[in-house]
Amino acid sequence: MKEIIFAGFGGQGVLTGGLIIAYMAAQKDLNAVWMPAYGPTMRGGKANCVVKFGETVQEKVGSPIMEDADILIAMNEPSLDYLQFCKPDATVFVNSNAVRQDYDYPEGMTVISVDCVHLAQEAENMKGQNLVMAGAVIKKCSLFELEYATAAMCRFFESKGKGKYNDKNIKAIECGYRAVS
Amino acid sequence: MNVIKQAPEIMYKNNQFCAGCGHGITYRLIQEAVEELGYKDNHITVLGVGCSCNLNTLTKGDKFQCAHGRAAAVATGMKHTKKDTLIFTYQGDGDAGVIGIAETLNAAYRNEKITVITVNNSNFGMTGGQMSWTTLPEQITTTTPLGRDCAQKGYPFHLPEMIASQFTHVAYVARGAVNDSKNIRQLKKMIKNGLEAQVKEEGYSLIEVLAPCPTNWNLSPLQSLEWLEENMLKEYPIGEFKKRGV
Amino acid sequence: MAKELMKGNVAAAEAAIRAGMDFFAGYPITPSTEVLEHLALRMPQENREMIQGENEIASMNMVIGAAACGARAMTASSGPGISLKAEAFSYAARSELPYVCLNVQRWGVGLGRLDSGQSDYMRETKGGGHGDYHHIVYSPSTIQELVDDIYEAWDVSEKYRCGVVVLSEGFLGQMMESVEIPPYKKREKPLGWGIDGSGKIGTRQSPDTDTLVARLRERTALIQSQMQRYENYQVEDAEYVFVAFGLPARVCRDAVDTLRAKGEKAGLIRPRLVWPYPVQAFKEVNPQVKGFISIESNDLGQMVEDVALASRVTSDKRVPVYCYAHSMGTPGVKMVMGKYMEVKNGSMKEVF
Numbered sequence: 001m002k003e004i005i006f007a008g009f010g011g012q013g014v015l016t017g018g019l020i021i022a023y024m025a026a027q028k029d030l031n032a033v034w035m036p037a038y039g040p041t042m043r044g045g046k047a048n049c050v051v052k053f054g055e056t057v058q059e060k061v062g063s064p065i066m067e068d069a070d071i072l073i074a075m076n077e078p079s080l081d082y083l084q085f086c087k088p089d090a091t092v093f094v095n096s097n098a099v100r101q102d103y104d105y106p107e108g109m110t111v112i113s114v115d116c117v118h119l120a121q122e123a124e125n126m127k128g129q130n131l132v133m134a135g136a137v138i139k140k141c142s143l144f145e146l147e148y149a150t151a152a153m154c155r156f157f158e159s160k161g162k163g164k165y166n167d168k169n170i171k172a173i174e175c176g177y178r179a180v181s
Numbered sequence: 182m183n184v185i186k187q188a189p190e191i192m193y194k195n196n197q198f199c200a201g202c203g204h205g206i207t208y209r210l211i212q213e214a215v216e217e218l219g220y221k222d223n224h225i226t227v228l229g230v231g232c233s234c235n236l237n238t239l240t241k242g243d244k245f246q247c248a249h250g251r252a253a254a255v256a257t258g259m260k261h262t263k264k265d266t267l268i269f270t271y272q273g274d275g276d277a278g279v280i281g282i283a284e285t286l287n288a289a290y291r292n293e294k295i296t297v298i299t300v301n302n303s304n305f306g307m308t309g310g311q312m313s314w315t316t317l318p319e320q321i322t323t324t325t326p327l328g329r330d331c332a333q334k335g336y337p338f339h340l341p342e343m344i345a346s347q348f349t350h351v352a353y354v355a356r357g358a359v360n361d362s363k364n365i366r367q368l369k370k371m372i373k374n375g376l377e378a379q380v381k382e383e384g385y386s387l388i389e390v391l392a393p394c395p396t397n398w399n400l401s402p403l404q405s406l407e408w409l410e411e412n413m414l415k416e417y418p419i420g421e422f423k424k425r426g427v
Numbered sequence: 428m429a430k431e432l433m434k435g436n437v438a439a440a441e442a443a444i445r446a447g448m449d450f451f452a453g454y455p456i457t458p459s460t461e462v463l464e465h466l467a468l469r470m471p472q473e474n475r476e477m478i479q480g481e482n483e484i485a486s487m488n489m490v491i492g493a494a495a496c497g498a499r500a501m502t503a504s505s506g507p508g509i510s511l512k513a514e515a516f517s518y519a520a521r522s523e524l525p526y527v528c529l530n531v532q533r534w535g536v537g538l539g540r541l542d543s544g545q546s547d548y549m550r551e552t553k554g555g556g557h558g559d560y561h562h563i564v565y566s567p568s569t570i571q572e573l574v575d576d577i578y579e580a581w582d583v584s585e586k587y588r589c590g591v592v593v594l595s596e597g598f599l600g601q602m603m604e605s606v607e608i609p610p611y612k613k614r615e616k617p618l619g620w621g622i623d624g625s626g627k628i629g630t631r632q633s634p635d636t637d638t639l640v641a642r643l644r645e646r647t648a649l650i651q652s653q654m655q656r657y658e659n660y661q662v663e664d665a666e667y668v669f670v671a672f673g674l675p676a677r678v679c680r681d682a683v684d685t686l687r688a689k690g691e692k693a694g695l696i697r698p699r700l701v702w703p704y705p706v707q708a709f710k711e712v713n714p715q716v717k718g719f720i721s722i723e724s725n726d727l728g729q730m731v732e733d734v735a736l737a738s739r740v741t742s743d744k745r746v747p748v749y750c751y752a753h754s755m756g757t758p759g760v761k762m763v764m765g766k767y768m769e770v771k772n773g774s775m776k777e778v779f
Contacts, residue, residue: 019432019603026432026605034432034603038458038541062681064602064674067759191626223624227492242626245495247488248518254485258492258500259622261476262450266624284488287481 001059002143005066005082006130007048008075008095013130017073018049020134024144024152025053033061046078071141073133074099075116083109093137095129112140112180119175125165128172135176146177189216191242197235201402203359203392204232207300208239208271210365214373215242218380220267227256229272229281231307233300236271250281253288256295267376269296274315274389275305278340285340289348289385296375297387299340301356302394303413310397314338317412322397337416341389345422352384354423358391360409364419371421378425391417430607435570436461436600438608439529439593442574443501444469446581447613448527450493450500452478452486454508457541458597459531462503483508487515487528494524495630497621499581499614503529505597506539506547509555516590517556522630523642525584527577528562529593531600534724534755542755543597545673548729551592552702559643562592563650564702566672570604572699578609585618587650594701596673596724598757650703657705658697661687662712665694667770670734671722672698674757679722682763693767704733709741718777720770721750722763728752728778735779747777 002025006018015036022034032053037046050066069086072079076098083092088108096113105111114136116129123132131153138144144152150173154166188194189212198204215224224242228234230249237244247255252270260268270277277285277299285297304322305311311324315338319328331337345354353375357368368390375386391413393405400408433441440462443451451470453463463479470477476493480486486502493500502512509530519526530551534544551564563583565576576593584591620631633639661683662668669679676697686693696708696719719738721731728750735748751758751766758766769775 022603023432026430029430030605032432032603032605035598036601038597038601061604061677062684063678063757063760064598064604065678065757065759067761220624222626225496225622225624240626243622243624243629245492245522245622245630246518247491248514251484251488251515251518254480254488255492255495257478257485258450258452258489258494258498259496260492261478261489262493262496262498262500263622263624268624283481284485287485290481291478 001061002053002055002071003067003069004051004071004073004137005048005069005085006051006073007079007082010047012047012075013127014047014073014075015049017130017134018051020131020153020156021137021143022051022053023156024149027152027155029057030054031060033064035064035066048079048082071137073137075130075133077103091141093133095133112136114176114179119179120172123168123171123175125168125172128169131169131172132176135173136180139177140180146174149173189213191216191221191240193239193241196239198232199396201393201395201405202232203302203390204235204300206359206365207298207390207392208236210369210372211269211271211298212240214369214376215267217373218267218376220380223265224267224269225259225263227252227259227268227270229270229276231273231276231305233271233273233276234307250276251284252276252281253284253293253295253297257288257293260293260295267380269298269376269379272297272299273306274299274301274303274340275313278338279314286344289344289351289387292348292350292384294379294382294384296379298372298375298390299387300390300392301417302392304394304397306394306397317416339417341387341422344387349423350384351386351423352378353386353425355421356389356391356417356419358409358414358419360391360393360406367419374425383425391419430605432603433570433606433608434461434601434603435573435595436531437465438570438574438606439577439595439600440465440469441608442577443527444473445609445611446578447499448475448501449498450476450490451502452480452489453503454480454483454486456505456508458533458543458600459503459505459529461600462529462531483511484514487512490526491515491519491522491524494519494526495522495622497618501527501529503531505531505533506535509547509550513550513556516562517558517560519590520556520558520560522632523588524630525581525588525590527580527584527591527593529577529595531595531597533597540755541597543674543724543757544755545596545675545724545729546726547594548701548723548725551594552704552733561647561702562590563587563654564700565591565593566698566701567593567595567599568673568676568697570599570602570606573599574606574608581614585614587646589646589650594673598674654700654703655705655707656699657708658699659708659711660695660697662694662696664692665713665716666692667718667720667767668694668696668712668716669720669722669763670696670730672701672730675722675724675753678758678760678763681760682767685760686764686767691767701730704737706737706741709737714742716746718747718749718770720766721748722753722758722766723750724753724755724757726752726754731778748779749775750778
C-alpha cells in the first residue's frame with residue numbers, strides 16, 4: 001500500500017496532481033483511491049488530497065482517509081501541517097519556492113526540495129508545477145516508469161478533453177523526473 | 182326518450198359534498214371537458230388535500246391522492262412520464278395557494294405542461310372553516326373570529342393574477358365562478374381552454390373557480406350564492422388573465 | 428469491462444442510468460450535488476427525464492408522480508434535504524410505490540456541516556416520516572458496492588413495492604476509486620400496474636385499510652427474512668467484534684488485520700443492509716465473545732441500539748455492547764485500534 005498526500009493552496013493543481021498519480025495506478029489495474037478535501041476546506045483556498053493504491057493487483061485499499069502517509073507533497077508551507085499524518089520514515093517533497101529552507105522536519109524523514117518554479121519555466125509550462133512535482137515523486141519513489149507515467153497522464157488529459165496541452169505537460173513531468181536522482 | 186345531455190360516463194352519480202357546495206358542478210364541468218377533448222380513457226386527476234379529497238368518490242378515471250399542497254409537483258413527475266396523458270390537479274385555494282404555493286408557482290415558473298384547477302371558497306373547508314389567504318376582509322372564520330383584520334393577517338390573495346403577471350410565458354390563466362348558469366357556461370369554456378392548452382403542448386394552465394361553501398359560511402345554499410356574488414366577485418374578478426396564443 | 432477511476436457520486440448517478448432509471452428529480456446540496464450535475468448532462472443524452480426541482484419536497488413529490496405512473500424514479504440529497512423529503516416518503520409508502528433515494532450523508536444536526544458523517548442512520552432505518560413504514564437501506568463501503576447496490580435497487584424495490592435508500596457518505600461520494608460500471612439494463616418483467624390514464628389499472632394499491640395493514644406486516648416480515656445481508660470477518664473465534672457499515676467498516680477491517688497481527692482476536696460484522704438489520708450475522712459470532720463495539724461517524728451513536736438488540740435476540744448471554752461515535756469524518760485505523768484496547772482494558776464504559 002502506498003499513501004500519498006498532495007497539498008497546497010487552491011490553484012496550485014494539487015487535486016489534479018494527486019488524481020493523475022491515482023490514475024496512473026488505476027491504469028495498471030491497481031486498486032486506487034483518491035480522496036479530496038472538499039466543502040469548507042476547498043472554499044477556504046487550502047487544498048489537499050490523499051491517494052492510496054495497492055502495490056499488487058490483489059491488494060485492496062481499506063481505510064480511504066489520511067493517516068499513515070509514505071509521501072507528503074507540500075506545495076506550500078502550511079501543507080507541512082500534514083507531517084503529523086506521515087510515517088516516521090516518510091519522504092517529503094517540498095516546493096522550494098514556497099517553503100523556507102531551514103524548516104525543522106522530524107528526524108527520520110527524507111526531505112526532497114524541488115524548485116518547481118524554475119523547472120516549470122524550463123518546461124515553458126508555469127501551470128505545470130504540480131506535474132513537475134509529480135515527475136519528481138514518481139522518479140524518487142520508483143512509483144512508475146517515465147514512459148508509462150507520461151502516457152497515462154496524456155490519456156488522463158485526453159479523457160478530460162484537454163489533450164492539446166499534452167506536449168507541454170509531458171515536458172513538465174520530465175523536468176521534475178530528471179531533477180531528482 | 183330522447184337524451185339531450187347526460188352525465189359523463191366517468192362520473193359516479195353520487196358525491197359526498199355538502200348541499201350547495203361548488204365542487205360538484207366544477208368537477209362535472211371538468212369531466213365534460215375531458216370527454217369532449219377525447220381524453221376519457223387517458224387522463225389523471227391529481228388530488229390535493231382538503232374537500233377535493235372527496236373526488237375519490239366522484240370519478241371512475243385515474244386519480245392520485247397527494248400530500249397537502251404537493252399536487253403540482255406530483256403532476257409534474259407524472260407528465261414527464263406520461264407525456265400524452267391529460268394531467269390536471271384538483272385543489273382547494275388552501276392547497277394550491279397557501280401550503281402549496283411553492284409547488285404551484287414553481288410549476289408555473291417552469292411552464293410545466295400541466296393544468297392546475299383550484300377551487301376558491303375563501304376558507305379552509307375540510308378542516309372546518311379556518312382563514313385562507315383568500316378570506317375576505319372582515320370575513321368571519323374559525324381563526325378570524327372577530328373578522329379578518331387584513332393589516333395584521335394579510336390581504337386577499339389573487340393567485341391567477343399573480344401567475345399571469347409574473348410568468349408571462351404560461352399558456353392560459355383564468356378565473357371563473359359557479360354562481361349562475363352564465364358563469365358556469367363561461368367556466369366550462371375556461372376549463373376546456375386550459376386543458377386544450379396542455380393537450381396542444383402550449384404550456385402551463387391554471388383556472389381558479391369561485392365556489393360557495395354554505396356549510397362553513399353558515400348560510401343556506403341560496404344565501405351563499407348571493408354572498409359569493411356580493412362579496413367574492415368584487416374582490417376576485419372573473420375573466421381570462423392570460424389568453425391562449427397571446 | 429475495464430475498471431475506471433470514478434467519483435462516488437458520479438459512479439452512483441451512472442449506475443442509476445445503467446439500471447434503467449427513467450426519471451430523476453433533485454436539488455443541489457453538498458456533498459451530493461455531483462449526482463444532479465452528472466444526470467443533468469447524461470439523462471437528456473439517454474432521452475430520459477431529469478428535473479432540478481425548486482426544493483427537495485417538490486423533487487420527491489415529482490418522484491412519487493413518476494413512480495405512480497410506472498417509471499423507475501430516483502432522487503438524491505444529503506441530511507437536511509432528506510428531512511424535507513420525509514413527508515413524501517410516507518405518502519409513497521401509503522401508495523406502495525417503488526423508488527430509490529440516495530443519501531450522501533453529511534455530519535450533524537440542523538444545517539450540520541459539509542463534512543462526511545453517518546448522522547442519518549436512525550432516520551433512514553426507522554422510517555423518518557409519519558406512520559409505519561420502512562425503507563430497504565443499503566450501506567455500501569466502496570464505490571463498487573455503491574454502484575452495485577444502485578444497480579440492484581429498483582429490482583428489489585419493485586419486488587417488494589417498498590422504497591429503497593442507498594446510504595452513502597460524504598467521503599464516499601467525493602472520493603474516486605477504481606470501479607466497474609455495469610451494462611445498460613431494463614426492467615425484466617412488466618410491473619403489472621402503473622397509472623396510465625385509462626382508469627383501469629392504477630397503482631393496484633391495497634383496497635382497504637385492513638388489507639393494507641395485513642400486506643404491510645406480511646411484506647415487512649418477508650423482507651426481514653429474505654434480505655439479511657452482511658459480511659462477517661474473523662468472528663468465529665473473536666473476543667471482541669467491531670460492528671460498522673460504510674467507510675468506518677473499511678477502517679475496522681484494516682484494524683482487525685493489524686490487531687490480529689499483534690495477537691488480538693478481533694472480528695468485524697459489516698451490515699450490507701442496515702434495514703432489515705442483519706440479526707443473522709450475530710448468530711455466527713463466537714459464543715464466548717466478550718463484547719461488540721459499534722464504530723460510527725456520528726455524535727451520539729445510533730446503530731449501537733440495533734447492535735444491542737441483535738446481540739440480545741441471538742444470545743442468551745448479556746454480551747456488553749460498546750460504542751465509539753467518532754463525530755464528523757471517518758475514524759482512522761489507529762483510532763479504532765485504540766478504542767479496541769480501551770474496551771479490552773476496561774476503560775471504556777459499555778452502552779448496553
